[in-house]
Amino acid sequence: MKFLTKLSFNYRWAHVIFFILSILLSVIIVLQSVQIGKVVDAVLYQHKIDFTFVLFTIFIILISRSSVQMGLKVTGNTLSIKVKHQLRAFLSKKKDDAGTVMNNIQQGIEGIHPFFSDYLPQVYRSTFIPCSILVFLCFFHYQTALIMLITAPFIPIFYIIIGINTEKEATRQMLSLNRFSNYFLNVMKGIMTIKTFDYEEKALKQTAQYSERYKEHTMKILKTAFLSTLMLEFISMLSIGIIALEIGLSLLVFHSVSFYTSVVVLMLAPEFYNALKDLGLAFHTGKTAAGYGEILSEQMTESVSQVEYITEDIIRFTNVKTHYDNSEFTLDIPELDLPLDHYTIAGASGSGKSTFAKLLCNRVPFEGQMSLSNKLQNEIVYLSQFDAILSDSVINNITMFNDYDFEQVVALAKKFRLHERFITMSDGYDTIIGPEGEQLSGGEMRRLSLMRVFLYPKKLIILDEPTAMLDKESRDIILSAVEELKSYSYVMMIAHHEATVKQSKQLLYIKNGHVKRVSNEEMRLNNDEMDE
Incomplete structure (x- = not known):
């Protein structure tokens, strides 16, 4: 991921926006839980509060939360567009196998999009949201904060282990696709030779093998993604269950917490673990993008023709x-x-x-x-x-679809002693020539x-x-x-x-x-x- 991270720091303004919006989002989430806790507590225990003001505050908080999240998404997409444009401008100057160049410009560069649009914004969200919740709970209900500190590390440890394997598989997938692209392009270029020497069956078999190899690498990545999602959901569910058990015992058995405190804690617990879980999913996506980035990095480090x-x-x-x-x-x-x-x-x-x-x-x-x-x-x-x-008309083969003066074309054909040949063809200068036409x-x-x-x-x-x-x-x-x-x-x-x-x-x-x-x-x- 170092290569993609380095590219992102060419646009420092994006990181500043991520930083500001993520802090703002973490504060909004805490305020949202506190306000909802007040409403629920007042409804059940019939406390007198200004419901109009509280509900209006919650409405403003929800609108603000959606706006901030949209701002993070837009910033990530804008950053991705800038980086992809930079890479395409560079790679378009590379002189390499046509299949590799086209695959890198299209599949490779599009493959790194999730790193900038999803992974980077989620890194900031998953850094500031859990930290803000922990700081708040240390003063609000320290027992829950302690449980979170103990259980939270299991999520990043697990997705790092899976993510490393994902990056390797993504690199293999990209290399497999590059080989497949080059082979398929060579087959298309030499299709006449293949037919002449009766090589079709072997070419089809080889193409099928490349296709199958690419499919296997893709399915391995999907398998890892499903496994990662399952385990992250399980760990999050188990951790939230432990917190709910602790709150339930404290509220009903030991009577050591108020109902308002219980509601706020149970509102914040899913927010805490969802932020970490979403980072796990984004990390998987980021590692896949890093696999593509590794291939592009090799292209970037090669010398460019000056x-x-x-x-x-x-x-x-x-x-x-x-x-x-x-x-x-x-x-x-x-x-x-x-x-x-x-x-x-x-x-x-x-x-x-x-x-x-x-x-x-x-x-x-x-x-x-x-x-x-x-x-x-x-x-x-x-x-x-x-x-x-080309398998096209005589006139299009001469002009290559550019503007032309027909009289000038005829004069040139006469100079090269081709005019008589062309006009004796079935449709004159509109006759189809090439592999699929007149020879x-x-x-x-x-x-x-x-x-x-x-x-x-x-x-x-x-x-x-x-x-x-x-x-x-x-x-x-x-x-x-x-x-x-x-x-x-x-x-x-x-x-x-x-x-x-x-x-x-x-x-x-x-x-x-x-x-x-x-x-x-x-x-x-x-x-x-x-x-x-």
């Missing part, structure tokens, strides 16, 4: 290291300044070219500092080797993806092997388009073909995770590592 925007027209790397896809591969860039220009990125397969491209877009987590020119703020686009083709060749898909870049150009365009595995016609069309792009955008292109590398003026060579600028002459010395 990108700085500067006035110089360069891209600067300072002690940058990145691990990608949980592999052992490391891209290491101690010091590197790249003036804004057109670059060809070369290197052997697996050397880190694609990772470097994604690093420029801040798509992978890294340590160190990357500084980008102000011109590149929100002005970088990355076209991967396997850019997505395009590899070259056609690559050209369509490049059309998006032309339609909505950015200052820096990064192309990941745009000509890989294409026929000569498609390759020539794309290379011609790239040359045109260079007239109004900075282009970085990952290339495997030696001919493409030889035509480049600026070269970045990546070998074993190290990046350096080289000349064509130096590149020729490494041409044995290039893929023909």
Whole structure:
């Protein structure tokens, strides 16, 4: 709980409000019991009192009690909203598995809500209400105060023992859900591969196992919750029974207390134990939230990718290291300044070219500092080797649902020699393509993806092997388009073909995770590592 408590103290005003309202509530509860005791005693023993004034006082006390409790609840919810917003703002910058990130932002952050909305207000209530009642009873009827002091510790001792187990189970549940989320997302991404290799049965079995594991962890938490509630109710009932027995004997047998005293004590006893019991239930909820908080704490302590925007027209790397896809591969860039220009990125397969491209877009987590020119703020686009083709119309695949000029789209399609292909389809530009529609060749898909870049150009365009595995016609069309792009955008292109590398003026060579600028002459010395 230390992590969540520390977060709450970023908003000290909430703790001040909790403190003031809880003291006020404890005083109101004592006054309520005293006033009700006066009314009951007067009714049974026909004492003369101003009933109008006393009943009006009780009414005001009840309204005040409800208002204070509402104030505690509203303060707790407001604090929760503030903390959750802070965490979401932080986690949205994290570069991690998509399933883990989404699960943490949704399930994880919502899982800590009860800590701030229920547990923290209850801690203050359960601290001041019992203390106020004990102080009052020490002067009003010390025998009851003594019984409370002896029996009260059993409640917190019991819920602490159960709460520790609850936190462990909540952590296991969160980890189980993270694994389930990642596996399910990977299955969805690779659904076509699963169907191709007849892997459906095994994938379904594995999904069912993850689901069953998550269900088991959830049921263990519920089992603990029911057990905790049962035992807390039993201890509270037993303690109140002991006090009632002592009051009954004192009133009827020993005649050592008045009826008024008995009523006030019996009114305060449930308030005392309910405050402790409610803390026990809130403690269980708080420990569950702490389990989620432990996972979020690990995310918070991990380094966040630092990108700085500067006035110089360069891209600067300072002690940058990145691990990608949980592999052992490391891209290491101690010091590197790249003036804004057109670059060809070369290197052997697996050397880190694609990772470097994604690093420029801040798509992978890294340590160190990357500084980008102000011109590149929100002005970088990355076209991967396997850019997505949606199961949607041709026009929506090109425009990605943005505003567009149809004549401009047609002109681009003609430039990429796709217009004739599109208009011969069943519904022209409204024809559904992709996995559930008409199929395009590899070259056609690559050209369509490049059309998006032309339609909505950015200052820096990064192309990941745009000509890989294409026929000569498609390759020539794309290379011609790239040359045109260079007239109004900075282009970085990952290339495997030696001919493409030889035509480049600026070269970045990546070998074993190290990046350096080289000349064509130096590149020729490494041409044995290039893929023909």
